[in-house]
Amino acid sequence: MDSIRERVLDKYSARVYKNRKDHVITLDSDKPNAVAANTRAIPGIITQRGCCYAGCKGVVLGPIKDALIITHGPIGCGFYTWGTRRNKAFADEVDGERAESYIEYCLSTDMQEPDIVFGGEKKLKAAITDAVELFHPAAVFICSTCPVGLIGDDIHAIAKWAEKEYNIKCIGFSCEGYKGVSQSAGHHIANNQLIRYVIGVGDKEPVKKFSVNILGEYNIGGDGWEIEKLLKRCGIEIVSVIPGGGSYRDIKNAHLAALNLVQCHRSINYVADMMLDKYGIDWIKVNFIGIESCKQSLRSVGEYFGDEGLKARIEEVIADEVMNIEEDLAFLKGKLKGKTAALYVGGSRSHHYQMLLKDFGMKTVLAGYEFAHRDDYEGREVIPDIKPDADSKNIESIEVQPDPKYFRVLLTEEQREALKEKGILLNDYPGMLKDMEDGAIICDDLNHYETEEFLKILKPDVFFSGIKDKFVVQKSGILSRQMHSYDYSGPYAGFRGAITFGNDLFMGLSVPAWSYIKAPWKRVPNIAGSIGGEK
Amino acid sequence: MLNYTEKEVANRKALVINPAKTCQPVGAMYAALGVHGCLPHSHGSQGCCAFHRMFLTRHFKDPAMAASSSFTEGASVFGGGSNLKTAVKNIFDLYDPEIIAVHTTCLSETIGDDLNALITDMTIPEGKYVVHCNTPSYKGSHVDGFTNMVSGFIRYLAKKGPETNEKVCLLPGFVNPGDMREYRRIMNLMKVPFIMLPDTSGVMDTPMTGKFEMYPKGGTLINDIKDVGNCMATIALGLKVSEPSAAVLEKQCDIPYQALPLPIGIEATDKFVMALQDISKDEVPYALEEERGQLVDIMVDIHPYTFGKKVAIYGDPDTVLGIASFALELGMIPKYVLTGTPGAAFEERARELFEKFGMEGCMAKEAGDLYLLHQWIKNEKVDLLIGGTHGKFIARAEDIPFVRMGFPIIDRYVHSYMPLVGYKGAMRMAELVSNALLDYRDRTCEEKDMEMVL
Numbered sequence: 001m002d003s004i005r006e007r008v009l010d011k012y013s014a015r016v017y018k019n020r021k022d023h024v025i026t027l028d029s030d031k032p033n034a035v036a037a038n039t040r041a042i043p044g045i046i047t048q049r050g051c052c053y054a055g056c057k058g059v060v061l062g063p064i065k066d067a068l069i070i071t072h073g074p075i076g077c078g079f080y081t082w083g084t085r086r087n088k089a090f091a092d093e094v095d096g097e098r099a100e101s102y103i104e105y106c107l108s109t110d111m112q113e114p115d116i117v118f119g120g121e122k123k124l125k126a127a128i129t130d131a132v133e134l135f136h137p138a139a140v141f142i143c144s145t146c147p148v149g150l151i152g153d154d155i156h157a158i159a160k161w162a163e164k165e166y167n168i169k170c171i172g173f174s175c176e177g178y179k180g181v182s183q184s185a186g187h188h189i190a191n192n193q194l195i196r197y198v199i200g201v202g203d204k205e206p207v208k209k210f211s212v213n214i215l216g217e218y219n220i221g222g223d224g225w226e227i228e229k230l231l232k233r234c235g236i237e238i239v240s241v242i243p244g245g246g247s248y249r250d251i252k253n254a255h256l257a258a259l260n261l262v263q264c265h266r267s268i269n270y271v272a273d274m275m276l277d278k279y280g281i282d283w284i285k286v287n288f289i290g291i292e293s294c295k296q297s298l299r300s301v302g303e304y305f306g307d308e309g310l311k312a313r314i315e316e317v318i319a320d321e322v323m324n325i326e327e328d329l330a331f332l333k334g335k336l337k338g339k340t341a342a343l344y345v346g347g348s349r350s351h352h353y354q355m356l357l358k359d360f361g362m363k364t365v366l367a368g369y370e371f372a373h374r375d376d377y378e379g380r381e382v383i384p385d386i387k388p389d390a391d392s393k394n395i396e397s398i399e400v401q402p403d404p405k406y407f408r409v410l411l412t413e414e415q416r417e418a419l420k421e422k423g424i425l426l427n428d429y430p431g432m433l434k435d436m437e438d439g440a441i442i443c444d445d446l447n448h449y450e451t452e453e454f455l456k457i458l459k460p461d462v463f464f465s466g467i468k469d470k471f472v473v474q475k476s477g478i479l480s481r482q483m484h485s486y487d488y489s490g491p492y493a494g495f496r497g498a499i500t501f502g503n504d505l506f507m508g509l510s511v512p513a514w515s516y517i518k519a520p521w522k523r524v525p526n527i528a529g530s531i532g533g534e535k
Numbered sequence: 536m537l538n539y540t541e542k543e544v545a546n547r548k549a550l551v552i553n554p555a556k557t558c559q560p561v562g563a564m565y566a567a568l569g570v571h572g573c574l575p576h577s578h579g580s581q582g583c584c585a586f587h588r589m590f591l592t593r594h595f596k597d598p599a600m601a602a603s604s605s606f607t608e609g610a611s612v613f614g615g616g617s618n619l620k621t622a623v624k625n626i627f628d629l630y631d632p633e634i635i636a637v638h639t640t641c642l643s644e645t646i647g648d649d650l651n652a653l654i655t656d657m658t659i660p661e662g663k664y665v666v667h668c669n670t671p672s673y674k675g676s677h678v679d680g681f682t683n684m685v686s687g688f689i690r691y692l693a694k695k696g697p698e699t700n701e702k703v704c705l706l707p708g709f710v711n712p713g714d715m716r717e718y719r720r721i722m723n724l725m726k727v728p729f730i731m732l733p734d735t736s737g738v739m740d741t742p743m744t745g746k747f748e749m750y751p752k753g754g755t756l757i758n759d760i761k762d763v764g765n766c767m768a769t770i771a772l773g774l775k776v777s778e779p780s781a782a783v784l785e786k787q788c789d790i791p792y793q794a795l796p797l798p799i800g801i802e803a804t805d806k807f808v809m810a811l812q813d814i815s816k817d818e819v820p821y822a823l824e825e826e827r828g829q830l831v832d833i834m835v836d837i838h839p840y841t842f843g844k845k846v847a848i849y850g851d852p853d854t855v856l857g858i859a860s861f862a863l864e865l866g867m868i869p870k871y872v873l874t875g876t877p878g879a880a881f882e883e884r885a886r887e888l889f890e891k892f893g894m895e896g897c898m899a900k901e902a903g904d905l906y907l908l909h910q911w912i913k914n915e916k917v918d919l920l921i922g923g924t925h926g927k928f929i930a931r932a933e934d935i936p937f938v939r940m941g942f943p944i945i946d947r948y949v950h951s952y953m954p955l956v957g958y959k960g961a962m963r964m965a966e967l968v969s970n971a972l973l974d975y976r977d978r979t980c981e982e983k984d985m986e987m988v989l
Binding site for chain 2: 011013016040042043045046047049050051054073075076078079082083104105106107108110111112115124125126127129131133145146147149155179180182186390394407448449453466467469471472474476477511
């Protein structure tokens with residue numbers, strides 16, 4: 001199998017080869033399987049990666065429905081992140097406290113040349129004033145774009161000014177696009193500010209005995225709502241979802257929950273870790289994508305709380321959910337079993353969706369992450385071995401102390417030991433590779449050239465990726481489904497979601513159009529007819 | 536839906552809400568894709584390139600290939616020269632384009648990278664080209680970015696030789712591949728030899744063949760770009776988007792130009808055809824005359840449903856003015872016309888149109904946004920909304936029939952294959968507009984009023 005990897009990398013110049021060779025491996029359980037990750041993309045090598053702003057504003061903050069986000073910069077960045085991620089939300093009221101939803105709006109200071117030359121602080125202040133007068137928001141978030149950092153506008157001072165002036169929560173996010181090496185830096189910056197200024201601000205205690213936050217769930221196509229429904233059926237209270245469909249109103253109380261459930265490890269693990277240190281709240285890595293994964297995730301929550309009644313309810317819910325999909329699952333297994341897939345998504349979905357594909361008996365031949373770190377591939381045990389480089393050092397990493405008022409000890413050492421024996425991992429993520437089979441190709445920051453070449457050789461039945469490479473792949477006759485936007489379908493989370501996913505995949509593979517690619521006259525090997533000169 | 540939009544129009548000091556424009560580089564990337572064998576290159580953070588590729592792909596539902604200088608914090612402090620050098624080498628090594636078309640971003644513009652100097656100092660393989668244009672995101676809009684890239688190609692490549700090539704240089708404006716194909720058909724019918732720069736047909740509307748082509752068959756050939764220096768005249772379609780590039784070519788190669796509005800609707804298409812006839816000195820072929828007659832016939836046929844209807848139109852300046860003028864020709868009232876792109880000429884041209892058709896009480900706005908447009912509509916409702924995808928929330932909030940035209944349309948398919956320009960394009964617009972109005976009527980009228988025949 002290694003020859004496939006070599007065949008693809010072989011075309012690179014020596015310098016590019018030297019960089020890329022550590023990002024691409026053929027999985028072999030007899031070897032250490034280290035995957036270089038979270039390092040700079042090479043200029044000119046067509047990467048699918050985005051920037052820090054995209055990770056901060058676009059991914060982590062964008063879904064917080066009642067935070068009015070003002071993009072401070074030229075118009076483009078705000079425009080491109082306006083309604084393009086499918087993070088669903090609606091305004092609601094809980095116990096008399098309202099959370100608005102500004103999801104349909106895009107606000108920008110639309111910086112012009114004079115603002116670049118003379119500074120944009122005045123304009124930002126005026127924009128906040130406009131925003132407060134028109135929307136009366138509870139919270140305003142300011143997100144910086146590239147030029148803001150270069151010209152030195154102090155958005156944090158302006159945020160402080162706005163808090164005083166208008167008696168609102170106002171937070172600055174210095175997420176200039178050039179920071180870090182991918183969206184990942186933006187996740188981290190957003191995480192830091194949420195810990196600093198949002199989580200811990202509220203004092204609304206959960207009502208139920210079993211309460212959780214859902215972390216790193218973006219409610220794409222309604223996934224988060226599906227997960228909430230499942231947990232609620234089991235009798236678990238959701239204090240907050242960070243951030244999909246979530247709100248400043250709820251996130252400020254997150255520190256009062258008993259447990260954190262981490263769906264996307266990459267984008268939110270900083271919050272999970274810091275909440276452990278600051279409030280004593282443990283986290284469990286869950287995955288509500290895939291039938292077996294859903295079962296396992298729900299059971300982990302049951303084991304964590306250790307309550308027999310809860311565990312019984314969870315089993316009832318699982319049995320009921322499974323019963324409802326059995327027939328569809330059997331049908332889809334019949335259609336999809338044995339098919340192969342390649343996955344290239346952000347920082348968790350390449351792992352999550354493999355588990356769902358396994359439910360259908362499908363095999364993953366290639367998987368990669370766009371902006372993951374080594375721990376997302378290899379597991380958190382490698383974190384001590386990751387050497388910080390110039391780029392990662394530039395992203396602030398904050399240390400938190402136990403909160404004098406809210407820090408709690410939720411489990412005894414004995415309880416922790418007991419959970420460990422049951423195989424419940426606390427505050428840990430084993431990574432994607434352990435769930436994969438030998439011989440699969442792992443490719444970090446899979447670029448355009450590698451996508452084309454690997455797919456030519458591996459010929460998977462489907463490639464799960466994003467919009468930029470979707471049509472590249474489909475032009476070559478291979479189905480591509482977008483795993484960032486679900487091709488405007490979903491929800492894919494939960495038991496019913498797994499079936500929706502399977503149906504979408506089956507639909508894509510069986511659409512008659514694929515059979516028309518070759519025109520009938522091209523299928524005929526020779527032109528039939530009379531030979532020249534003969535009658 | 537858009538529940539926080541206030542009816543009362545208050546004077547905002549700084550905030551743009553729901554923009555009707557985006558930034559320059561995406562326009563430059565689109566223009567560069569219209570050159571055969573060209574790889575657009577974004578000199579800035581890789582996020583810019585990702586966003587622009589994402590947006591173009593979503594509009595065209597076709598791959599938009601482009602590379603980035605992938606700036607890091609270091610490059611942002613010390614300059615992006617070495618990033619560009621590395622990028623160009625890697626691109627020629629791996630992707631082997633004929634030409635790399637570099638555009639800048641707000642990042643590289645703010646730090647002041649001198650692209651002229653960087654490209655001059657670069658080793659470029661024999662027979663290959665690297666060109667650039669400046670597209671600071673904090674000035675103008677995506678429309679200016681398109682213009683700047685077209686001018687960039689001309690600056691680098693157009694050369695005047697001793698003899699004219701007897702061709703017309705056609706600057707198409709920021710339009711879809713479907714429009715470019717329609718231009719080509721009209722030029723051929725009019726027997727006017729031409730070079731169109733850029734030409735995204737055959738690049739952003741490629742067929743499914745089972746094989747991905749990084750450089751599809753379409754696009755203006757480099758040799759043709761060089762040869763525009765020998766054209767006998769330029770026809771610049773779109774006064775905002777194309778005239779500045781025509782002026783660059785005039786200055787550089789002494790080629791006279793005629794700037795016309797985008798040929799959207801009957802009068803603007805007439806002007807275009809007359810300009811071509813002026814060059815061909817030949818009869819307008821019956822095929823075109825027949826189309827025109829068909830269009831007029833349709834306009835008479837549908838007038839009971841279009842006449843006097845109020846319409847709000849938003850999008851890019853030339854496109855909006857073109858749609859507005861066709862609306863006027865249909866007897867509609869272009870109550871509100873708005874563009875996010877700055878430039879005072881838009882409002883002047885809109886007012887000229889209003890006056891010409893004796894319209895009173897119509898409003899035009901440059902550098903506006905969709906929040907303002909929605910406020911206007913809340914104050915006086917319209918019967919129809921025309922523009923790109925982003926207006927659909929207003930259409931739903933106010934229950935207004937909606938027709939998608941312009942850029943970007945990221946929630947519908949097939950539109951980019953179909954023209955708005957020419958008589959054929961106007962027929963399509965007439966169909967879209969009348970269908971939207973009649974569908975709305977069928978959907979909302981009382982059951983007793985439902986008509987079988989309309």
